[in-house]
Amino acid sequence: MGTVVTFQVVGHDATASQRSDRVAAVDRAVDWFRHVEEHCSRFDARSEVSRLARCAGAPMHVSETLFQTVHFAIALAEESDGSFDPTVGRRMEARGFDREYRTGAVVHTDIDAPDDASYHDVHLDVDRRTITLDRPLMLDLGAVAKGLAVDMAARELEPFENFAIDAGGDLFLSGRSADGDEWSVGIRHPRDKTALLDTLRVSNVAVCTSGDYERTSPTLDDEHHIMDPHTGHSARQAASVTVVAPVAMVADGLGTAAFVLGPERGLALLERHGVQGLIVTPSLDRHETRGIPRG
16 A cells, blocks of 8 residues: 554553464454455556456446445545545556555556546446446545555454554554553644644544655656646645544545645535544645644
8 A cells, every 4th residue: 555554552461362362463454454455456457446447337246345445435526526536546647656666666557548537437336236437447545445444454453442553644543552641643744854743642533644745746746646636736725634533534535635625625524524634735824623632
């Protein structure tokens, strides 16, 4: 998924048997990241989502993992009036976001995807668990699939109560940290990588941050990885967005949509769904929901 994942399970007085149980649970948690990637990554020609891209025009029976991920992505696209749209995979590839992160190899999607493809071209049949693409297109599920993997990994670690998962900006913090307090989460300053913009104190929630500094196009000047589907270019109304929500898939997806929508409409989206958030503009103006959990 293009990121390093770290796990921290708190417990200094664990027995040998308990430590063994924790190692096994972490191994299962890691496996969820592999599983989600196998089904949802557009950077692997063998992945399920890549196979779906080659089956336009006919319903394809898919795994529960891919179906639920696409179902959530399409619902978010509808909720945000297309400011979040998972059908931008081919356009992202054309902008230089076409490298397999482990090998650096260029990935080329051999489909003739139209530039005006949208979430309206994706149809789901809940009863048959099929997905039909009206036209050839590549789904980019990166803004929700990593959150799903974090959530599934968190389920594996639930019995240990106090733990943290960090998947490159997508966090899930459960229980208490090693010092017995709520977890402290620093939000990176979007224009100074050595400084923190803010600090949150949280427990039993996901915290996901998206920034225009995270990934830039290797082929286009001044283009980052969060696309405004309406323009085909990088979203410009935000420099970073942090969302606090009960689960990471919701925090990650809503954060991406709010980034594109900008401060006013983005905050309205977050408040409508009862989550907390902080939106920082390129001029470093701060806009936040009421009740954001500060340290």
